[in-house]
Amino acid sequence: MSHVTGHTDPAFASVRAVFDGFFRDGRETGAGVAVVHRGRLVVDLVGGSRADDRPWTRDTVVAVYSVSKPFAAACLLILVDRGRAGLDDPVHRHWPEFADDGTTVRHVLAHTAGRPAFPTPRPAEAWADWATLAADLAAAPPLWEPGSTAAEHALSYGHLIGELVRRIDGRPIGRFLTEEIATPWGLDLAFGAGGRTDVADLTFGDPRWPVTTVGDPGSLRHRGLTNPAGCRDLTVLNGPLWRETDVPAVNLHATATAVARFYQGMLAGGRLDGVRILSEATAAEMVAVQHDGPDLLLDRPVRWSLGFQIEDDGSFGMGGIGGSCGYALPRADLAIGFATRHLADFDRIEELDDAVMAAVQE
Numbered sequence: 264m265s266h267v268t269g270h271t272d273p274a275f276a277s278v279r280a281v282f283d284g285f286f287r288d289g290r291e292t293g294a295g296v297a298v299v300h301r302g303r304l305v306v307d308l309v310g311g312s313r314a315d316d317r318p319w320t321r322d323t324v325v326a327v328y329s330v331s332k333p334f335a336a337a338c339l340l341i342l343v344d345r346g347r348a349g350l351d352d353p354v355h356r357h358w359p360e361f362a363d364d365g366t367t368v369r370h371v372l373a374h375t376a377g378r379p380a381f382p383t384p385r386p387a388e389a390w391a392d393w394a395t396l397a398a399d400l401a402a403a404p405p406l407w408e409p410g411s412t413a414a415e416h417a418l419s420y421g422h423l424i425g426e427l428v429r430r431i432d433g434r435p436i437g438r439f440l441t442e443e444i445a446t447p448w449g450l451d452l453a454f455g456a457g458g459r460t461d462v463a464d465l466t467f468g469d470p471r472w473p474v475t476t477v478g479d480p481g482s483l484r485h486r487g488l489t490n491p492a493g494c495r496d497l498t499v500l501n502g503p504l505w506r507e508t509d510v511p512a513v514n515l516h517a518t519a520t521a522v523a524r525f526y527q528g529m530l531a532g533g534r535l536d537g538v539r540i541l542s543e544a545t546a547a548e549m550v551a552v553q554h555d556g557p558d559l560l561l562d563r564p565v566r567w568s569l570g571f572q573i574e575d576d577g578s579f580g581m582g583g584i585g586g587s588c589g590y591a592l593p594r595a596d597l598a599i600g601f602a603t604r605h606l607a608d609f610d611r612i613e614e615l616d617d618a619v620m621a622a623v624q625e
Contacts, residue, residue, distance in 0.1 A: 266318065267310035274622050275306050281618045285611055286310050293319045293463050294603035294611075295519035298619055299527040301596045306619075307520055313463035313604065324451060324516040325463035325602050326500060328583025329417070331454070331515035334525070335424045336372050336549065336570025337541070338439050338511075343368070344545040347431050350569075354423075357430045360401040366409040371416075371423045372569040373553035377405025378423065379414035379560050380486040387493025390508050393435075396491070397426040413567055414559035417487040418494065421454075421511025437509040445521075448528055448535045452517035456506035462516060464501045465585070468607030476584050483560050488584075513583070522589035522600030526580065530591045530598055550579045588612045595623050 267286065271279040275298065285291035293311035297304065313323045342348050348357060348368055354376075355363040370376040381396060382403040389396060400422055406414075416423065425436035432439060437454040445452055456462045467473065473495040478484030493499035494513065505514055528534060529550070533541030541549070549569045558565040566573040573579050580590020580599075585606035591598045599619060601612045 267308055269308035269321065270304070270306070271308060272303075272305040275300075275619070277622055278306050278615060278618045279308060281614050282308055282310065290468070290605070290607070290611060291603065292466060292468070292605045293323075293325075294601065294605065295319065295321075295323070296602075296615055297518075297520040297523035297600045299523050299598040300623065302527065302531075304520070304523070309519075311604075313461070319463060320461065321518065321520070322451065322461050323463050324453075324456060324459065324461065324518055325587070325604050326465060326505065326514050326516050327522070327587035327589075327602050328513045328585055329415075330517070330522060330581055330583040330587050330589050330602075331511060331513050332420055333570040333581050333589070334440060334444065334452070334454075334515055335421045335436060335511040337444060338428050338436055339368070339372065339424050340545055340549055340569065341439075341443055341540060342428065342431050344542050348427070350548070354427065357427055358401065360398065362401065362404065364405060364409065366405060368427065369553065369569070370409045371420075371427065373567045374413045374416050374420065374558070375410050375554055375567070376416065376423060377407045377409050377411075377414075378403055378419050379406065379416045379483060381419055381490050385491035387491060387496065387499050387504065389491040390493060390504060390510055393422070393425075393509065396422050400426070412557060412559060413554040413565060414483060415487070415561055415565075416512070417484075417560060418490070418510075418512050419487075421509075421513065425509065425511045435509060436511050440511075444525075444540060447538045447540055448524065450517075450521040450524055452515055452521040452525075454509045454511050454515055456516045458507070459516075462506060463604040465497060465604050465606055467497070468586075468605040472585070472606050484562070487560050517600075517602060519600040519602040522602060523598045524600075526589055526591040526598035526600070529579075530593060530596060582609060582612070586611055595620075597623060
Protein backbone atom coordinates (compact mmCIF):
# COMPACT_ATOMS: atom_id res chain seq x y z
CA MET A 264 0.00 0.00 0.00
CA SER A 265 1.16 3.54 -0.76
CA HIS A 266 -0.62 5.28 2.14
CA VAL A 267 -1.24 8.47 0.14
CA THR A 268 -3.38 10.93 2.09
CA GLY A 269 -4.70 14.42 1.55
CA HIS A 270 -7.07 16.39 -0.65
CA THR A 271 -7.64 16.23 -4.41
CA ASP A 272 -10.38 18.06 -6.30
CA PRO A 273 -12.30 15.59 -8.49
CA ALA A 274 -11.03 17.22 -11.70
CA PHE A 275 -7.47 16.41 -10.61
CA ALA A 276 -8.05 12.78 -9.62
CA SER A 277 -5.53 11.69 -12.25
CA VAL A 278 -2.80 13.56 -10.36
CA ARG A 279 -3.51 11.48 -7.28
CA ALA A 280 -3.43 8.31 -9.38
CA VAL A 281 0.00 9.23 -10.78
CA PHE A 282 1.35 10.17 -7.35
CA ASP A 283 0.00 6.96 -5.83
CA GLY A 284 1.65 4.99 -8.61
CA PHE A 285 5.11 6.22 -7.67
CA PHE A 286 4.84 4.39 -4.35
CA ARG A 287 3.34 1.29 -5.86
CA ASP A 288 6.14 0.90 -8.40
CA GLY A 289 8.93 1.72 -5.94
CA ARG A 290 10.01 5.02 -7.51
CA GLU A 291 9.04 6.96 -4.41
CA THR A 292 9.40 6.36 -0.67
CA GLY A 293 8.30 9.70 0.79
CA ALA A 294 7.00 12.89 -0.84
CA GLY A 295 4.38 15.60 -1.07
CA VAL A 296 2.76 17.31 -4.05
CA ALA A 297 0.61 20.42 -4.14
CA VAL A 298 -1.15 22.23 -7.00
CA VAL A 299 -2.77 25.65 -6.90
CA HIS A 300 -5.06 26.45 -9.84
CA ARG A 301 -6.71 29.85 -10.20
CA GLY A 302 -5.93 30.63 -6.59
CA ARG A 303 -7.36 27.36 -5.19
CA LEU A 304 -5.36 24.54 -3.63
CA VAL A 305 -6.72 21.70 -5.78
CA VAL A 306 -4.13 19.04 -4.89
CA ASP A 307 -2.51 18.65 -1.48
CA LEU A 308 -1.15 15.12 -1.09
CA VAL A 309 1.54 13.34 0.91
CA GLY A 310 2.64 9.73 0.94
CA GLY A 311 5.19 7.26 2.19
CA SER A 312 7.45 7.76 5.16
CA ARG A 313 9.81 10.46 6.34
CA ALA A 314 12.21 7.95 7.89
CA ASP A 315 11.94 4.23 8.46
CA ASP A 316 8.35 3.55 9.52
CA ARG A 317 7.41 7.12 10.48
CA PRO A 318 4.67 8.33 8.10
CA TRP A 319 5.01 11.47 6.02
CA THR A 320 2.36 13.95 7.20
CA ARG A 321 1.21 17.30 5.88
CA ASP A 322 3.61 18.93 8.38
CA THR A 323 6.71 17.01 7.24
CA VAL A 324 9.44 19.16 5.70
CA VAL A 325 12.33 17.96 3.58
CA ALA A 326 15.49 19.53 2.13
CA VAL A 327 14.74 20.42 -1.50
CA TYR A 328 18.19 21.36 -2.86
CA SER A 329 18.09 24.11 -5.54
CA VAL A 330 14.37 24.71 -5.13
CA SER A 331 15.87 26.95 -2.43
CA LYS A 332 17.40 29.48 -4.82
CA PRO A 333 14.34 31.60 -5.72
CA PHE A 334 13.58 31.95 -2.02
CA ALA A 335 17.05 33.36 -1.40
CA ALA A 336 16.64 35.66 -4.41
CA ALA A 337 13.30 36.92 -3.09
CA CYS A 338 14.97 37.96 0.16
CA LEU A 339 17.41 40.23 -1.68
CA LEU A 340 14.71 41.53 -4.02
CA ILE A 341 12.61 42.61 -1.04
CA LEU A 342 15.50 44.88 -0.09
CA VAL A 343 15.77 46.13 -3.68
CA ASP A 344 12.03 46.79 -3.62
CA ARG A 345 12.43 48.87 -0.48
CA GLY A 346 15.15 50.99 -2.05
CA ARG A 347 17.90 49.59 0.12
CA ALA A 348 19.88 48.46 -2.93
CA GLY A 349 19.70 48.69 -6.71
CA LEU A 350 19.92 45.83 -9.16
CA ASP A 351 22.80 47.52 -10.95
CA ASP A 352 24.67 48.49 -7.80
CA PRO A 353 28.20 47.09 -7.67
CA VAL A 354 28.34 44.31 -5.08
CA HIS A 355 31.41 46.11 -3.71
CA ARG A 356 29.21 49.07 -2.68
CA HIS A 357 27.40 46.95 -0.10
CA TRP A 358 30.15 44.42 0.62
CA PRO A 359 33.42 46.40 0.64
CA GLU A 360 35.68 43.34 0.89
CA PHE A 361 34.22 42.02 -2.38
CA ALA A 362 36.37 42.69 -5.44
CA ASP A 363 35.54 45.96 -7.20
CA ASP A 364 35.40 44.27 -10.61
CA GLY A 365 32.06 45.31 -12.05
CA THR A 366 30.01 42.50 -10.49
CA THR A 367 26.51 43.82 -9.78
CA VAL A 368 23.58 42.71 -7.68
CA ARG A 369 21.83 41.77 -10.93
CA HIS A 370 24.74 39.52 -11.95
CA VAL A 371 24.59 37.69 -8.63
CA LEU A 372 20.83 37.11 -8.91
CA ALA A 373 21.05 35.95 -12.54
CA HIS A 374 23.93 33.45 -12.14
CA THR A 375 26.22 35.64 -14.26
CA ALA A 376 28.60 36.81 -11.51
CA GLY A 377 31.38 34.45 -12.62
CA ARG A 378 31.68 32.70 -9.27
CA PRO A 379 29.87 29.37 -9.79
CA ALA A 380 32.12 27.50 -7.36
CA PHE A 381 33.70 28.20 -4.00
CA PRO A 382 37.38 28.76 -4.79
CA THR A 383 39.04 27.14 -1.78
CA PRO A 384 38.61 23.43 -0.98
CA ARG A 385 36.74 23.06 2.31
CA PRO A 386 35.46 20.10 4.37
CA ALA A 387 31.80 19.65 5.20
CA GLU A 388 32.30 21.36 8.55
CA ALA A 389 32.90 24.64 6.69
CA TRP A 390 29.15 24.96 6.06
CA ALA A 391 28.87 26.07 9.68
CA ASP A 392 31.44 28.86 9.09
CA TRP A 393 29.54 31.50 7.13
CA ALA A 394 32.24 34.15 7.54
CA THR A 395 34.96 32.00 6.01
CA LEU A 396 32.87 30.95 3.01
CA ALA A 397 31.77 34.54 2.39
CA ALA A 398 35.37 35.72 2.61
CA ASP A 399 36.40 33.03 0.12
CA LEU A 400 33.89 34.40 -2.38
CA ALA A 401 34.82 38.01 -1.75
CA ALA A 402 38.48 37.32 -2.50
CA ALA A 403 37.88 35.11 -5.56
CA PRO A 404 38.37 36.63 -9.02
CA PRO A 405 35.50 35.94 -11.43
CA LEU A 406 36.06 33.08 -13.87
CA TRP A 407 34.90 35.39 -16.69
CA GLU A 408 33.81 38.98 -17.11
CA PRO A 409 30.75 39.44 -14.89
CA GLY A 410 27.59 39.54 -16.97
CA SER A 411 29.18 38.02 -20.07
CA THR A 412 27.83 34.49 -19.64
CA ALA A 413 26.04 32.28 -17.12
CA ALA A 414 26.81 29.23 -15.03
CA GLU A 415 24.48 28.14 -12.28
CA HIS A 416 26.05 29.17 -8.99
CA ALA A 417 25.08 25.80 -7.60
CA LEU A 418 26.35 26.14 -4.02
CA SER A 419 27.79 29.67 -3.98
CA TYR A 420 24.51 31.42 -4.93
CA GLY A 421 23.09 31.46 -1.43
CA HIS A 422 26.21 32.82 0.22
CA LEU A 423 26.60 35.58 -2.37
CA ILE A 424 22.98 36.63 -1.90
CA GLY A 425 22.94 35.94 1.82
CA GLU A 426 25.98 38.07 2.52
CA LEU A 427 24.45 40.93 0.54
CA VAL A 428 21.27 40.61 2.60
CA ARG A 429 23.31 40.61 5.80
CA ARG A 430 25.41 43.62 4.78
CA ILE A 431 22.39 45.64 3.65
CA ASP A 432 19.88 44.66 6.33
CA GLY A 433 21.89 43.27 9.26
CA ARG A 434 19.89 40.05 9.61
CA PRO A 435 21.21 36.67 8.50
CA ILE A 436 19.28 35.45 5.49
CA GLY A 437 17.66 32.56 7.37
CA ARG A 438 16.08 34.95 9.84
CA PHE A 439 15.17 37.33 7.02
CA LEU A 440 13.38 34.56 5.11
CA THR A 441 11.38 33.59 8.20
CA GLU A 442 10.42 37.13 9.16
CA GLU A 443 9.81 38.65 5.73
CA ILE A 444 8.46 35.76 3.62
CA ALA A 445 7.56 32.59 5.52
CA THR A 446 5.70 34.21 8.41
CA PRO A 447 3.80 36.90 6.45
CA TRP A 448 2.71 34.36 3.83
CA GLY A 449 2.12 31.48 6.25
CA LEU A 450 4.60 29.18 4.52
CA ASP A 451 6.02 26.14 6.29
CA LEU A 452 9.64 26.50 5.19
CA ALA A 453 13.04 27.71 6.35
CA PHE A 454 16.72 27.48 5.54
CA GLY A 455 17.71 24.54 7.71
CA ALA A 456 15.18 22.83 9.94
CA GLY A 457 15.56 24.88 13.11
CA GLY A 458 15.44 22.00 15.56
CA ARG A 459 12.23 20.51 14.15
CA THR A 460 11.66 16.80 14.51
CA ASP A 461 9.17 16.35 11.64
CA VAL A 462 11.94 16.34 9.03
CA ALA A 463 12.27 13.70 6.34
CA ASP A 464 15.58 11.91 6.00
CA LEU A 465 16.94 12.03 2.48
CA THR A 466 17.76 8.71 0.84
CA PHE A 467 19.28 7.63 -2.47
CA GLY A 468 16.68 6.34 -4.90
CA ASP A 469 19.56 5.33 -7.14
CA PRO A 470 22.77 4.25 -5.38
CA ARG A 471 24.77 5.85 -8.21
CA TRP A 472 23.12 9.23 -7.67
CA PRO A 473 25.93 10.80 -5.57
CA VAL A 474 28.38 10.20 -8.43
CA THR A 475 26.28 10.64 -11.56
CA THR A 476 24.74 13.95 -10.47
CA VAL A 477 28.01 15.90 -10.15
CA GLY A 478 29.68 15.31 -13.50
CA ASP A 479 33.26 14.40 -14.29
CA PRO A 480 36.05 15.26 -11.86
CA GLY A 481 37.67 18.52 -12.91
CA SER A 482 34.58 19.78 -14.75
CA LEU A 483 32.94 23.04 -13.75
CA ARG A 484 29.87 21.09 -12.67
CA HIS A 485 31.98 18.89 -10.39
CA ARG A 486 33.76 21.90 -8.89
CA GLY A 487 30.48 23.70 -8.38
CA LEU A 488 28.70 20.81 -6.68
CA THR A 489 31.37 19.18 -4.52
CA ASN A 490 32.96 22.02 -2.53
CA PRO A 491 32.55 22.36 0.38
CA ALA A 492 32.08 18.65 0.88
CA GLY A 493 28.99 16.99 2.32
CA CYS A 494 26.18 17.91 -0.05
CA ARG A 495 25.75 14.29 -1.19
CA ASP A 496 26.64 12.63 2.12
CA LEU A 497 23.56 11.33 3.93
CA THR A 498 25.27 11.55 7.31
CA VAL A 499 25.65 15.29 6.69
CA LEU A 500 22.32 15.90 4.97
CA ASN A 501 20.31 14.09 7.65
CA GLY A 502 22.27 15.46 10.58
CA PRO A 503 22.51 18.63 12.65
CA LEU A 504 25.16 20.32 10.47
CA TRP A 505 22.76 20.58 7.52
CA ARG A 506 19.61 21.13 9.54
CA GLU A 507 20.95 23.85 11.84
CA THR A 508 22.91 25.89 9.28
CA ASP A 509 21.91 28.39 6.61
CA VAL A 510 22.95 27.07 3.18
CA PRO A 511 20.55 29.24 1.18
CA ALA A 512 21.42 27.81 -2.25
CA VAL A 513 20.39 24.29 -1.36
CA ASN A 514 19.06 23.61 2.14
CA LEU A 515 15.57 25.05 2.20
CA HIS A 516 13.43 22.65 4.21
CA ALA A 517 9.84 22.91 3.06
CA THR A 518 6.52 21.23 2.44
CA ALA A 519 5.30 20.92 -1.14
CA THR A 520 2.31 23.05 -0.18
CA ALA A 521 4.54 25.89 1.01
CA VAL A 522 6.48 25.80 -2.26
CA ALA A 523 3.30 25.86 -4.36
CA ARG A 524 1.84 28.72 -2.33
CA PHE A 525 5.03 30.76 -2.76
CA TYR A 526 4.57 30.42 -6.52
CA GLN A 527 0.90 31.31 -6.12
CA GLY A 528 2.04 34.57 -4.56
CA MET A 529 4.51 35.20 -7.36
CA LEU A 530 1.78 34.57 -9.96
CA ALA A 531 -0.27 37.24 -8.19
CA GLY A 532 2.55 39.77 -8.48
CA GLY A 533 4.02 39.41 -4.99
CA ARG A 534 0.78 39.14 -3.02
CA LEU A 535 -0.70 36.15 -1.19
CA ASP A 536 -3.81 36.05 1.00
CA GLY A 537 -3.93 39.83 0.99
CA VAL A 538 -0.32 40.24 2.14
CA ARG A 539 2.12 41.90 -0.25
CA ILE A 540 5.86 41.24 0.13
CA LEU A 541 6.97 42.55 -3.28
CA SER A 542 5.61 45.32 -5.48
CA GLU A 543 4.08 44.22 -8.77
CA ALA A 544 6.96 45.91 -10.60
CA THR A 545 9.64 44.02 -8.67
CA ALA A 546 7.77 40.74 -8.93
CA ALA A 547 7.60 41.26 -12.70
CA GLU A 548 11.31 42.07 -12.83
CA MET A 549 12.07 38.91 -10.88
CA VAL A 550 10.62 36.75 -13.66
CA ALA A 551 12.06 38.77 -16.58
CA VAL A 552 14.77 37.01 -18.59
CA GLN A 553 18.25 38.32 -17.83
CA HIS A 554 20.34 35.70 -19.66
CA ASP A 555 19.28 33.61 -22.65
CA GLY A 556 22.08 31.36 -23.80
CA PRO A 557 24.62 28.78 -22.66
CA ASP A 558 24.95 27.84 -19.01
CA LEU A 559 28.51 26.64 -18.56
CA LEU A 560 27.81 24.52 -15.49
CA LEU A 561 24.60 22.91 -16.71
CA ASP A 562 26.09 22.58 -20.22
CA ARG A 563 22.88 23.56 -21.98
CA PRO A 564 21.01 26.73 -22.97
CA VAL A 565 19.14 28.34 -20.09
CA ARG A 566 16.98 31.41 -19.69
CA TRP A 567 17.80 32.83 -16.27
CA SER A 568 15.72 35.51 -14.59
CA LEU A 569 16.52 36.94 -11.17
CA GLY A 570 16.35 33.58 -9.41
CA PHE A 571 14.21 31.44 -11.71
CA GLN A 572 14.72 29.38 -14.83
CA ILE A 573 12.27 30.38 -17.55
CA GLU A 574 11.04 27.57 -19.79
CA ASP A 575 9.74 27.56 -23.37
CA ASP A 576 6.12 27.39 -22.21
CA GLY A 577 6.53 30.57 -20.17
CA SER A 578 6.71 28.79 -16.82
CA PHE A 579 9.18 29.98 -14.21
CA GLY A 580 10.64 27.97 -11.36
CA MET A 581 13.50 25.88 -10.09
CA GLY A 582 14.19 22.20 -9.64
CA GLY A 583 16.60 20.65 -7.20
CA ILE A 584 18.93 17.75 -7.92
CA GLY A 585 17.18 14.68 -6.62
CA GLY A 586 13.78 15.57 -8.05
CA SER A 587 12.10 18.23 -5.90
CA CYS A 588 10.65 21.14 -7.87
CA GLY A 589 8.59 24.31 -7.69
CA TYR A 590 7.22 26.35 -10.58
CA ALA A 591 4.37 28.44 -11.95
CA LEU A 592 2.72 28.59 -15.36
CA PRO A 593 1.15 32.03 -15.78
CA ARG A 594 -0.99 31.23 -18.85
CA ALA A 595 -2.79 28.51 -16.86
CA ASP A 596 -2.74 30.38 -13.50
CA LEU A 597 -1.06 27.28 -12.09
CA ALA A 598 1.50 26.74 -9.32
CA ILE A 599 3.05 23.38 -8.40
CA GLY A 600 5.29 22.13 -5.61
CA PHE A 601 6.84 18.69 -5.33
CA ALA A 602 9.09 17.74 -2.41
CA THR A 603 10.73 14.33 -2.10
CA ARG A 604 13.22 12.51 0.10
CA HIS A 605 13.88 9.93 -2.64
CA LEU A 606 16.86 11.36 -4.54
CA ALA A 607 16.60 10.32 -8.18
CA ASP A 608 15.67 11.86 -11.54
CA PHE A 609 12.94 14.30 -12.63
CA ASP A 610 10.66 11.70 -14.19
CA ARG A 611 8.23 11.99 -11.28
CA ILE A 612 7.58 15.73 -11.59
CA GLU A 613 7.35 15.37 -15.38
CA GLU A 614 4.60 12.76 -15.01
CA LEU A 615 2.79 14.84 -12.40
CA ASP A 616 3.01 17.86 -14.70
CA ASP A 617 1.50 15.86 -17.56
CA ALA A 618 -1.40 14.83 -15.34
CA VAL A 619 -1.94 18.38 -14.08
CA MET A 620 -1.91 19.85 -17.58
CA ALA A 621 -4.34 17.22 -18.83
CA ALA A 622 -6.72 18.12 -15.98
CA VAL A 623 -6.41 21.84 -16.64
CA GLN A 624 -7.13 21.44 -20.35
CA GLU A 625 -10.16 19.18 -19.96
